[in-house]
Amino acid sequence: MSLSRRTFVAGAAAASLGGCDGIYSSLSRKLAGGVPEKFARPEGAEIDPDFLFLQRTSFGVAPGDLDRLRARGREAYLDDQLHPERIDDAPCTLLVRRFESLHFSAGNLFEFKREVLEEELGRATLLRAVHSRRQLFEVLVSFWTDHLNIFQGKGDCAWLKTAEDRDVIRSHALGKFRDLVRASALSPAMLVYLDGRQNSKGKPNENYARELLELHTLGVHGGYTQQDVMETARALTGWDLKEKGRSTVEFIADRHDDGEKVVLGTRLPAMGGREDLDRILDIVCRHPSTASHVAGKLCRRFVRDDPSPEQVGRVAAKFTETGGDLRETVRETLRDLETGAPRFKRPFHFVVSALRGLAANTQGKRGVRQYLERMGQAPFQHPTPDGYPEEQEPWHGTMLWRWNFALAMAKGKIEDARAELPLAEPEALFAHLVGRRPEAREREALGRAGGPEEALAMVLAGPAFQWY
Secondary structure (H helix, E strand, O other): EEEEEEHHHHHOOOOOOHHHHHHHHHHHOOOOOOOOOOOOOOOOOOOOOHHHHHHOOOOOOOOOHHHHHHOOOOHHHHHHOOOOHHOHHHHHHHHHOOOOOHHHHOOOHHHHOOHHOOOHHHHHHHHHHHOOOOHHHHHHHHHHHHHOOOOOOOOOOHHHHHHHHHHHHHOOOEEEEEHHHHHHOOHHHHHHOOOHHHHHHOOOOHHHHHHHHHHHOOOOOOOHHHHHHHHHHHHHOEEEEOOOOOOEEEEOOHOOOOOEEEOOEEEEEOOOOOOOOOOOOOOHHHHHHHHHHHHHHHHHHHHHHHEEEEHHHHHHHHHHOOOOOOHHHHHHHHHHHHOOOOOOOOHHHHHHHHHHHHHOOOOHHHHHHHHHHHOOOOOOOOOOOOOOOOHHHHHHHHHHHHHHHEEEEEEEEOOEOOOOOOOOHHHHHHHHHHOOOOOOHHHHHHHHOHHHHHHHHHHOOOOHEEOO
16 A cells, blocks of 8 residues: 555645634544644553543543543543533534534424435534543433434434434433433334324334333343233324424324223223323333343443343342432443453444544544445434344444545545544554554554554554454
């Protein structure tokens, strides 16, 4: 590969754009508090514990993150991350404020063209992941987005997902689990996506009821039966969207099945009306299988692919003890980070961690997002209710496009993704991005690099950077 360092550095410096783009380009360069003169270089051959902690609680370690963590101390830093309102994130907020659709009510979003809504929400999601200092919050937003997945491409979901992202996921990501699930159940986007609005007396539609039990609460092995699905569907009849405006949820009493139901062994008396929804949520959100299901998913996301029953049990106990307090449940999950095992980065995580590690100047435009599309993880584009998979096997087929992305980043060929961090000698570059010194075979490979650009491509494409 013949890459010119001068060409690469010139390309990385060519971030000056005209008009508003120039203002936002300048702002994005300052988000990390300035680009350091040299890489932070871990001293050991084992991954730096603070680096590992940051990897697990963020979308990637950006320049300045280690200094901020060590200045605050790990416990205080984590407490700040669990209370994102404490963290000044004004620069990132300003970056996404330009996207007008993010601030409109669900009803008024129908004034926008579909492609505008999809682009603005996708760009905002990417920019927040790259630039926000509220990193744990953004990771949890991604986690709950998959847990309560809505495919933006189905029907009116293209218009309704923007409000759902703001009013359901972001508003409840660190709140009470029951509140999150209730907000989702009555979300216009969810009523469209899982056909809840078609669920009526005499013609029950089981789509949402099944996913509520299988994916959102108890889990596939949570102990429910087909009869429980049918009874839950009956209890959830009568909810619809007002035809005028297509975004206001209403309960239509004469479409509700007011007969007696029995769900998971609990009797719901006849004539429950709209209260049947809350009775169902009380049953499923307090069920021990829900605590185990949520705890297991959190442990797999933050700790390891195969968490021990003891750890899942501790996290589930905290979930139950706190009445589903997600802030305290996540805090308990993160107590065991150093007992974790490496996890394979999904495409979104891989791309964002590269952009963060290199202090990339990006506005989330097409140049970056097309790589996410080709790797199969563009935001809000997973068609089935289970959300993008956490397991590593489905993502092994993305390696070619990861290598293409790594090479394009190194050559400065990706529109709107210019690395601001100065290039360094290969071993320092590796240590900065991976969190440890390279092993002998890694040093040997880096020694064959034809220059700093080729070394950068090798690190981003290499095995060590694919894991966190």
